[in-house]
Amino acid sequence: MTSAPGRGTAAGAAADAGSMADAGATQSTGATRGAGASADARATAPTGAARDAGAAPATADAGATRANGAARDAGAVPGTADASPVTADTGLDTGDTRSAPAPDPAAAGAVGARLRRLAAGSFDRSAWPLDRERTTAAACVIAFCAALFAQGGAARWVAAALVLDVLLAALPWRTPRAGRSGPSFWAETLCGIAVPAGAGVAALMGGLAWGTEAADWWWYVVAVGVGAVLVLTGGMNLKALVSGDLAFVYGPTPRSHALARVTASTVSPLGEELVFRGVVLASAAGVGAGVGGTGSGGTGGAWSLGLLAAIAFVARHHLPAGQNRRGSSRALLAEITAAGLLLALVAASGSVWPALLAHALNNAPSVVFELQRERPAERKEP
Numbered sequence: 001m002t003s004a005p006g007r008g009t010a011a012g013a014a015a016d017a018g019s020m021a022d023a024g025a026t027q028s029t030g031a032t033r034g035a036g037a038s039a040d041a042r043a044t045a046p047t048g049a050a051r052d053a054g055a056a057p058a059t060a061d062a063g064a065t066r067a068n069g070a071a072r073d074a075g076a077v078p079g080t081a082d083a084s085p086v087t088a089d090t091g092l093d094t095g096d097t098r099s100a101p102a103p104d105p106a107a108a109g110a111v112g113a114r115l116r117r118l119a120a121g122s123f124d125r126s127a128w129p130l131d132r133e134r135t136t137a138a139a140c141v142i143a144f145c146a147a148l149f150a151q152g153g154a155a156r157w158v159a160a161a162l163v164l165d166v167l168l169a170a171l172p173w174r175t176p177r178a179g180r181s182g183p184s185f186w187a188e189t190l191c192g193i194a195v196p197a198g199a200g201v202a203a204l205m206g207g208l209a210w211g212t213e214a215a216d217w218w219w220y221v222v223a224v225g226v227g228a229v230l231v232l233t234g235g236m237n238l239k240a241l242v243s244g245d246l247a248f249v250y251g252p253t254p255r256s257h258a259l260a261r262v263t264a265s266t267v268s269p270l271g272e273e274l275v276f277r278g279v280v281l282a283s284a285a286g287v288g289a290g291v292g293g294t295g296s297g298g299t300g301g302a303w304s305l306g307l308l309a310a311i312a313f314v315a316r317h318h319l320p321a322g323q324n325r326r327g328s329s330r331a332l333l334a335e336i337t338a339a340g341l342l343l344a345l346v347a348a349s350g351s352v353w354p355a356l357l358a359h360a361l362n363n364a365p366s367v368v369f370e371l372q373r374e375r376p377a378e379r380k381e382p
Helices: 010-032 039-055 059-073 080-090 105-122 132-151 154-169 182-205 218-234 238-243 245-250 255-276 278-285 298-316 329-349 353-373
Strands: none
Touching: 105 182, 132 154, 132 278, 132 298, 154 182, 154 255, 154 278, 154 298, 182 255, 218 329, 218 353, 238 245, 238 353, 245 353, 255 278, 255 298, 255 329, 255 353, 278 298, 278 329, 298 329, 329 353
């Protein structure tokens, strides 16, 4: 809610008080001229009162000014009647005694209507229940969550976070996404990256070795090669990407959609590497995925968990509604290759950071592609 201009502020109070003080000074000067003032002097008083009423921002101040004019006509002491109304209205010296403004029902109703339009444009209840592919993908991620929970310690929190991630991805998001508003598109994007990124940040803040330990420098050189292999496996036409022809073929996209996809491609690798690959290091060390965890221990347990993690990593990309450009066998091959190579890189280097570099390099062409497609002017969003 916005109050009337100038009300409730120190500047507004000072203006009111200054106006009344000027009026009082004028009245005192008039009193010294004697009781036999001319009619012109009395005519000046209403003009000053009208000026006071114009300077005051509210009806109460105008009423106080009219009362002052009546008091002057009755021969009251100049300035005496002004002090109480001004002080009561502005809260100067005696404190602000005004009650809090009442909520604006119209504004609350507008917010509620906006949220309802956002929900209607974001969800399609006919998308429930999940189809067979999405149900299978959800089952694979839940199986990995069960294995994580058995690790104990912080792994149980990661497992709980991934269950929440599955539930958010299983919401009936409306497709095709191209026709949805920017806020709706951003809501789904944030739901998709918040849980893995949050779990990864928790691992880093907890000081867990599997999230903070770095690798030897030459593993990062290997990571660059792995990233190049993943880009080539993905099949994107790099020549057309560099020239801009690829973006031209696909056509422009609203700026909000492009920036949401760029954010997801940039932020997701960190959470995914820590959640889907970092736990393998903890299991191999036999300490669970966190402090106080029991862990399965041993190489056999680590590779079993790693296999489940690789499957869950691929499955999670098939949880969202729609094809998401993942309907081809080549896209599935690229995902399986990424899961295998990144897991092997983590296990060999003893750190998630080389795999994170390779993952980021794999996503880099998609970031460039979305930035090229960005369309500054887009339709008005609800």
